[in-house]
Amino acid sequence: MRYVEEFRDAELGRALAARILSLAEPGRRRKLMEVCGGHTHVIYRYAIDELLPDEVEMVHGPGCPVCVIPMGRVDDGIAIAAREEVVLACFGDMMRVPGSERSLQEAKAAGADVRVVYSPLDALRIARAEPEREVVFFAIGFETTAPSTALTLQRARAEGLGNFSCFCNHVLIEPPLRALLSAPELEIDGFVGPGHVATIVGARAFDFVAAEYGRPLVVSGFEPLDVLQSVEMVMRQLAEGRCEIENQYGRVVPDEGNPAALAALAEVFEPRETFEWRGLGEIERSALRLTDAYAELDAERRFELPGARVADPVECQCGEVLKGAIKPWECRVFGTACTPERAIGTCMVSPEGACAAYYNYGRLSREEQPA
């Protein structure tokens, strides 16, 4: 297939790995964070970690929306779904995310009308087809996903659809990155930046990483060679003493992003004062809610919600995994009490979660780490 095979060529991969090795300083370990869960998944699916020299350690960042949603918000979604009149439409990845007592999947088994959709527009179509039901879309995702929700809300508002609303959990990429970069214990030398978020916000939106925090970042595509080339570009910057924002994914990502998407986001959403991130705690202006112009479509204003803050299970170390402080296999319940089939922590739920990526691709212990 055009555009795919050339990005999975094994020979090119080995050549890039050799270049990365040549850029590594013997004995000096560089920690690079891939921000996006999609990159984590690619790294383990294609065993990119095994191509990298010992001097390069990939640390997995907080860019998996399912992994960072706090339990209290899952409980709120379940409370909405429990209402007799409600159809709760959500992405399939949300179904198994544990709330404090149960998941949406378990709520569905207990009789709640929870339906998996593949887009916000699918949820809108349910509302059109079933005018006697209250259809609530459980919106999650970073700036990549939020424009699709915004377009659907614009459509619902233009139609005057009275039985549709949105439970908004969209989050922003810059505030958690700033939180990570400000943490004194974090030792990240450079970043592989999220390519599809950058499609919306633009590569220039990451300028602060270099300008304010002195770390290089390379916006990366999602094929194996994209990720390897991005690692090579970060390592080259480090070797040459440069600190810049570079765009490896220039075939898709414009410097300034998608202006129509940014305009739609600005019309429909506004930042919340604060939002809780699993493992990272409260981060100011890190999530979106509906503006007053869209109040009638806001499920948080339409329904009474518990709104409780729920502490993560004590045995779960997702927070430390999300901050890159420990590897998934270092968590005390990894692969034993916590598996993809029955997850305790969110990082084991989504295929993009670092724990699920490790578990699914056999990185089960220190012994099974590549030499």
Add this chain to the structure above:
Amino acid sequence: MSAAHDSGPSGEACITCGDRALPLQVVAPGSEPGLARCADPQGREEEVDVGLLGPVATGERLLVHAGAAIARLEGER
């Protein structure tokens, strides 16, 4: 099954995340304004919201995430 539902790089990836953005080709106008009928390389079709891109033409390749086209791929190199 429509295009975007199972054909990520692994077939099991998470829809909320960036790597579920898929290259699809416009094959026909959609059923309402702002939508376009698109197909993946296997010919599986779905309707995509193209409101972020403005008018699209049959044959154009788009990057689609969660039911919305977020970029044109004509400039892909």
